[in-house]
Amino acid sequence: WSSSLGGVRLINAYGPTETVITATCYDVPRDETLPDRFRGVPIGTANANRLLYVLDRHLNPLPPGLPGELCIGGENLAMGYHKRPDEEKKVFVPDPFRPQGRLYRTGDKVRMHGNGLIEFLGRVDQQVKIRGFRIEPGEVENILAGHPHLETALVAVKTDAHGEKQLVGYFRPRAGSRPEISEIRAFMQKQLPPYMIPAAFIELDTIPLLPGGKVNRRALPVPEDLRGQLSAEYVAPRTETEEELAAIVSSVLRIEKVGVYDNFFELGGHSMLGTQVMSQIQEKFGVEVPLRVLFENPTVDGIAAAITEALTQSIDEEELAGLLGDVTDLNDDDLNALLNDE
Known part of the structure; x- marks a missing residue:
């Protein structure tokens, strides 16, 4: 100016x-x-x-x-x-x-x-509840607008194909700039909790306007495919554990396929759905994996490693319990003989 x-x-x-x-x-x-x-x-x-x-x-x-x-x-x-x-x-x-x-x-x-x-x-009456969290879209929009390579930034609430509300970010880059969606997402992750990060970002050539000049938010497009917005290329499951885990995540998120390096939260996941994933893991594999594992390693690859570790630990504990039971059944003479052999 x-x-x-x-x-x-x-x-x-x-x-x-x-x-x-x-x-x-x-x-x-x-x-x-x-x-x-x-x-x-x-x-x-x-x-x-x-x-x-x-x-x-x-x-x-x-x-x-x-x-x-x-x-x-x-x-x-x-x-x-x-x-x-x-x-x-x-x-x-x-x-x-x-x-x-x-x-x-x-x-x-x-x-x-x-x-x-x-x-x-923003407006106090624009607060919405998404996935159990109360969110002020205007607050998220302010953060998105702070990206140095964006000329225009908008955030709106849209309903996906499964009838669930989701935040969607819209942007128009500054002249000469073409920021990657992964870069925009990372910018917002530094300033907002996971549940406030838009599920999708859409680049716009023009901003739809009402006759009075205000943004026509109803005319903003609904995202069709999140696959192209993921930070990782698709890699198919490589082990039986990964295959079964990918099937669980795919079922919970209601998407066609999940790669081993796909980020659970970038696919539209959140803590409530994460709880469902962990519950199904316990039912399928017979081990309890803490929810924090999902936040620390939000990929099939990372969670599968935690499942394998939990299974190994479970087997070791069972073997130890069996050995202790065997020792308990020994009389004094057998126990002394065993110790002398050692």
């Missing part, structure tokens, strides 16, 4: 219609890099006659650094919604910090930093 427009001043303004448009602003400094703790340009601090609070769902104040809902008070609030009393009661509420005051609950998720600057994080 600074190099393109020279001396033009840039101000990042924020404000819902219900608060008479502009409630905060941030005068973006030239030639200044924001600290790493900011994922985007701040929306600034309160304008005149505005009161800003970052609150939890019970309207309790949150300390700096913790995300919460931005609530706005002061003199510049709308009276309410015309002939929509039910909606009005949800968002125009009494100010718990000022007698006779009112607050507007924006529904926007923010956090206030120690210097008073407010950072916009």
Whole structure:
């Protein structure tokens, strides 16, 4: 911006219609890099006659650094919604910090930093539950947008062929850049837990837009095949253990085939499905493999090695138990004779 427009001043303004448009602003400094703790340009601090609070769902104040809902008070609030009393009661509420005051609950998720600057994080009502975990797609999108080689980044929730929700990342690379999907995935794995990593990434030539200019998220494509996005080439099972284990993983994930070096999580796996895999391993092989093994070695190759080790240990323990039983059955004369032979 600074190099393109020279001396033009840039101000990042924020404000819902219900608060008479502009409630905060941030005068973006030239030639200044924001600290790493900011994922985007701040929306600034309160304008005149505005009161800003970052609150939890019970309207309790949150300390700096913790995300919460931005609530706005002061003199510049709308009276309410015309002939929509039910909606009005949800968002125009009494100010718990000022007698006779009112607050507007924006529904926007923010956090206030120690210097008073407010950072916009997304919408509080966009949280979704996927595979038992509550996820804020906007938070994942912010991380994806931080990749240095991406011009545009989007994250949406799509339903796969089995009716399960999954996160999908969409991107358009910067001119002259062609980042590999494995590189993008690794970038996100450094900053997010496994359950927040999109199951698939799709490169877009153009971003579908609504007539008003906003992104048409419903028009974003559903991924068809994850095979081309895996970081490893397909290698068929080489042993009987690997064949049986690959069949278990394939059945749980409901996919056609699994290679010995395919990453369980890149195939769409997660902890709940991992529990099913471990349960079937115990049923099939008669050994108990801890779930942590799947996280440490999320491939057929790695898990098969753990199964072989568990089976070997089990056999050693059985042999030892048998020897101890034999010794217990010996009388004193036989035991002394055995010791003398040794």
